Amino acid sequence: MTPVTPPAGSASGLRFPTMTSPDERWADVRLHVVTGKGGTGKSTVAAALALALASRGKTVLLCEVEGRQGIAQLFDVAPLPYEERRVVQGPNDGGDLYALAIDPESALLEYLAMYYRLGRAGKALDRFGVIDFATTIAPGVRDVLLTGKVYEAVNRNRRGRSSRQYDAVVLDAPPTGRIAQFLNVNSELAGLAKVGPIRSQADTVMTLLRSKRTAVHLVTVLEDMPVQETADGIDELRVARLPVGAVVVNMTRRPELDDEERDAAVSGELDRDAVAADLESVGVRVTEALLDGLLAEAREHAERRELEDEQRKRISGLDVPTYELPRLADGIDLGALYELAADLCRQGLA
């Protein structure tokens, strides 16, 4: 079941008639890693970014690694197996979006089969509980397996003959609090495996992750904790010499009131009578409850915006390119994804 729909951009082409070309600084990036604190919408942003890249005519792979089947839910398709499935096909010669849910067990078995021709032994390993051990208990091994599969997809065209090649891979990665550890696979293994095959695998993966072909984007919302975690995450990535990409500020509120009106809203000085007159002039039946409600809503909005502006300042102090996506009152569905993708195109992340 492959839903055939036009890629991003055309869905909301009317609202964003001209799309600028992508920002030059992302031109070399083949692997976009998207992280974010829980609740900030990192999976949504990863999916929107993948759509945005595909809308530029690229063949894109979107990967998830947390066993959540988030992609299937977002794109409204059946749960994804360990197999690259096309989820969106662009019109004419437009780009294609494929998706893959990577689980460590399958990645390990594939790895064993590919490099060691261990078809039969794979089963024996399972019987002895080794697969379970390697993928859940052995520290760091799980992450090497997950990033190793992503590495394989990114690097495929070098070796690949018949297999599909991707212009870009988007990884819906673990949350910000764990991202540096997750990507810094060889330091995670350092204490454990100083030499050996798993160590060389980790080193190879690390070379890609530290290169210009990778960008780690951090999704946040304009609240204290997520912004703090974003700042901490950027520090950790920099210490680990991993390439920090963009900060995507998600779920921003539209500026419905100007600065002056916001100040008035907070101090309770909005002109109640003028608002009532405006409402009446367009046929709204004015009640005290409605006026109280509107003014209280304005005040909360203004207070929230003040806090958000503080967080915006902190984010601009991080010295990282920043992109913003609006909060959508009706939640996230397929249509909303396309709108967000168009927003990312318009701002040049893709």
Place this chain on the structure above:
Amino acid sequence: MSAPHGRVGPLVARDDGTPALDVDALLRDRRIDIIVCCGSGGVGKTTTSAALALRAAEQGRKVVVLTIDPARRLAQSMGIERLDNVPRPVPGVTGGNGGSLDAMMLDMKRTFDEVVESQASPEKAAQILANPFYVALSSSFAGTQEYMAMEKLGQLHADRSGGWDLIVVDTPPSRSALDFLDAPERLSSFLDGRFIRLLLAPARGPARLMSAGLGVMTNALTKVLGTQVLRDMQTFVAAFDTLFGGFRQRAQKTYRLLQADGTAFLVVASPEPDALREAAYFVERLNEERMPLAGLVVNRAGHAPGGRLSAERALAAAERLDEERAQGDGSDGPTAGLLRLHADRSRIVARETRLRARFATTHPDVPTAVVPALSTDVHDLDGLRTVGDLLSQRS
């Protein structure tokens, strides 16, 4: 992800409403000595558990709260920004009726080390603590945090010296709330499992266990991990051997504690599809495991807008005001903006209400408390008191 064990719950919708969660009655109930807050990441578990603990203390209970990963400013205001794995009194708590509040932040590595030290002879403990495999296992294994949170809970419960009569536990920020319940089982089944026996086999004389399968396996492991890792693991397992039984027993004991009548689980969610889906899995799992569920807390709910004006009519009115302004004969006040804010809020609240109603239909017996979103961040005791007040307003 689909529900891992299949659905557990009613089969048809009923028409009686969802009961309200009476938080104060829960905190007052002296039979309850453990409250566990669980839920997926980013829903406000830490804030909720801290607010509950503070409220209970100020109502006269002797409380200790175990937090996992609090926001820096909240940790500072509770006096627990230092990780020393020991509960400390929280300054500024006005304990009426002899109530008190201690707080601590979990240090998983230290907790693991302490278990090893308490279980093994000094030389053996030193040997284990220095093993590279142990170091990696105790500091980065994804399930260690859950296991150690449970271990610490067991310790606090057994420790009578603190004089606590209520323990409030925050759970690790895992992808899935279920991880908290599953991780200890996973670790202990590993420590107890066949694989460990195999690793021990060479030390105990390999001949008996040697088989074709084993040969293939060690061969494969060497190929993938390398001989050095395998050797470290074998040393670790050999040194750890006598501790395995103890570990399993402790995990089982704490698990039974969670099933006891004195425990109450609170499932925390935000009014978002993912968070409510995780909450549903957790509620069903608790039912299945016969673990005592006290209720659901829905954080960050939108405020119902004031006045009776639908989103559609508000938007239409805003549009007309804009048109008039464009033609030069309308006012240029904030009214159109106010109407759009109103419409936005109405739509958000309608969507959240729909999501909660759907949860309530499939889980009608779960008492629920709805906490409205605050327009400011919570980072001090006053903020926690406000959350506590909102939690106990029966909505």
